[in-house]
Amino acid sequence: MNAARWVRERGFQNVLLEIANEYPHNGFVHQVIRDPKGQAGLIRLAKETAPGLLVSASGYGDGRIHREVAEAADFLLPHWNGTKVEHIPARIAALKPFGKPIVCNEDDKTGAEAVAALRACVDHGASYGLMLKARNQTFPFRFDGAADDPVFYAGLSGLVARPERPGAGGAVLPGRSGDAAGAKEPGRPASGSVHRKTLPVGTRPESVTKGFGGHYYVTVMGGQQPGDAVIKVIKGDQVEVFATGLDEPKGIAFVGGFLVTTDLKRVWKIDARGNKTVLADEKDFPKPISYLNDAAAAPDGQGVFVTDMGARDKIMGPDGLWPTDSPEAKAVPAIGRVYHLSLDGRVRLAVDAAPAMTCPNGVCAPAPDHLLIAEFFHGNLLQARHGSVQVLNTGFRGADGIERAKSGRIFVSSWTQGKVWRLDEQGQNPEVLIEGLQSAADFYLDEPARLLLVPDMKAGLVVWVPLE
The missing domain is CATH 2.120.10.30 (TolB, C-terminal domain)
Incomplete structure (x- = not known):
């Protein structure tokens, strides 16, 4: 409540408040934090203290969020750390009925597996957050941009370029080519922007x-x-x-x-x-x-x-x-x-x-x-x-x-x-x-x-x- 009051009194804008990171975690001493009804109550209290402030709490690494928390939150924060890539679409589908933005803000996968998780999120209407625990969150901390995980950031670059290069994960649809190797004709536009599942x-x-x-x-x-x-x-x-x-x-x-x-x-x-x-x-x-x-x-x-x-x-x-x-x-x-x-x-x-x-x-x-x-x-x-x-x-x-x-x-x-x-x-x-x-x-x-x-x-x- 004090954090919500501080945001309100300072007049800060563009702030999202997360009551607890992985609220079901046994590391929290107070049961009210771990209990879904208690966590939902804390979310509502923060929203009442600072009207207009967007508030949520992140779930555990299994990608699940209790109904009580999902209903109280303004946006949903699943984590994929312990979730297999092939299970992500089902986890997202379970959260969609709440009608709120789905924001994965933590996944410790790396390389090609992280790219697959990213694509699963984007293709099913959720955002994705990479957590490179060993590199970015363990002392001595290192933040070298795309060099932190070249495979992931290459996949991300291909994905966000889709308006110019349609197709999931950087896959492109060029025009005709008579070359058996399939080289794209220079300057030849794609034959329409086609969404690929x-x-x-x-x-x-x-x-x-x-x-x-x-x-x-x-x-x-x-x-x-x-x-x-x-x-x-x-x-x-x-x-x-x-x-x-x-x-x-x-x-x-x-x-x-x-x-x-x-x-x-x-x-x-x-x-x-x-x-x-x-x-x-x-x-x-x-x-x-x-x-x-x-x-x-x-x-x-x-x-x-x-x-x-x-x-x-x-x-x-x-x-x-x-x-x-x-x-x-x-x-x-x-x-x-x-x-x-x-x-x-x-x-x-x-x-x-x-x-x-x-x-x-x-x-x-x-x-x-x-x-x-x-x-x-x-x-x-x-x-x-x-x-x-x-x-x-x-x-x-x-x-x-x-x-x-x-x-x-x-x-x-x-x-x-x-x-x-x-x-x-x-x-x-x-x-x-x-x-x-x-x-x-x-x-x-x-x-x-x-x-x-x-x-x-x-x-x-x-x-x-x-x-x-």
Whole structure:
């Protein structure tokens, strides 16, 4: 009350008063501070003492605020310190019915995780406050601006620049480009300011499909510990764990009433309750396999095509992919292949190793005996008919997902470049649809909704890209 009186008597303007920082904290001696009804009473007392002063109290790190406090406060102060990024949208949704500004003024996440939390807040109508505890709040105190957390401040810079560069998290929508690398034409304006929804889904999301109940399902690879990876389901803005106990799930497809996902040297079949069974193991493949990646439903609905990337452990140098004219690049063996798996577990070779298919990543099956393949190392876009491989285009290095629309137009993403292109029916005339992602992984083409759902693996997000 004394602080509120002091503000009133001095005539200070532009002041927000926080009664208690994390009012439920056990460090407060007086029960009236920790009790939601008591805290609400203190807020009302401050407002009565200094009419017009905006007053609130911040919640604990779980992002929750008691109803009594939320109703008494002028604005809401959740903290995200103990809140996972994927839970932030639900926490915000729980506070919106109070009809008050939602101001997160404390989160101790750093780097890419902090960027994901920032985007989750902005995309769901809340503000965000970074707390670099070790650097800014521990003696000796250091405040070096953007150098405090370069990854976060780069993400912040991209986000606040959205009026000039539309798209969540700095993703941009340039005009057409004939360059396979997708370079934006100098001075070419964006083709309209398009709002893109982003949704945090967890650590290292890789692939999306639409499955049971018309919901989207995403493979989330986790922290590279055995058994820590999951399949999650997206229901509106809610993200829930659907299946657990995987190691490194990559591609995912919905076929024959099952989700099918690759997992290193194994392929899983998952039913509507999230129960998984092994569809095929390493020993079931007719040739040695290295690293299973994408999965695509076969046109007959009776099986899937999966890619084996081959020598993926030999394609990266200290600065990323080896230059294509380097001795290291020429030494990479072309041992990648594409297989067909029936839903009863029978495996056959669909496309054998070929020089143009050094490291196959994405695959789609638009028609019987017709596959499109995104080759990762050289960036070749390939067409396979009756086992014969033809190069449609090249230069899309880091090529990841690939899909073909009913119109015949082809879509391809690049994991290393953070881009998605749209090409014509012949695989020519590439047009950049989105760029600026940290890593554009295996997307889902939802034609009825006119959307691409693109996992940004490094950012932990799925990005909704409207198709014009």
